Structure formats: C-alpha cells, structure tokens
Amino acid sequence: MILHPAVIALLTGSLLVTxxxxxxxxxxxxxxxxxxxxxxxxxxxxxxxxxYLVSTLMAYTFGFQLLSFFLFV
Structure with a gap:
C-alpha cells in the first residue's frame, strides 16, 4: 500500500513542504x-x-499543500 504512486507522491510532497x-x-x-x-x-x-524569499517559499508551500489536498481527495 505504501508503494502506491499516490502515496509516494503525497509523502514526497509532504517532505518537500516540511x-x-x-x-x-x-x-x-x-x-x-x-x-x-x-x-x-x-x-x-x-x-x-x-x-521576499520567505514569502515566496510560503506561497509555494501553500500551493503544494493545495495540490496535495486534491490528490488526497
């Protein structure tokens, strides 16, 4: 189950966001x-x-989280 592509994508995205x-x-x-x-x-x-660096990183983080949400649902 953990090797399912969607799970791997969610875990990788979560690691990058973190x-x-x-x-x-x-x-x-x-x-x-x-x-x-x-x-x-x-x-x-x-x-x-x-x-500007911090605000850009946080904007990308929120974008990745939004994409992860739609992948999760």
Missing part, C-alpha cells in the same frame, strides 16, 4: 531577531531581501 517550512522558519527567525526599522545598514537591506 523542508521549505523549516528553511523559511529559520530565516524568519533571523529576520525577526535582527530587524531594525530605523537602520539603513547593509544587514537591514539583506534582511528585507530575505523577506
């Missing part, structure tokens, strides 16, 4: 920890660029 969320959470924590709205330093600009 990895993306962990990576986004790591960068999200670093962004929150180092955020200084008053600063215009190089570090602040790099953190602002990382916010």
């Amino acid at each position: 990895l993306m969320v962990v990576y986004a959470a790591f960068w999200g924590w670093r962004i929150i920890d180092g955020w200084d709205l008053q600063s215009g330093s190089e570090r602040q600009l790099a953190l602002e660029k990382k916010t």
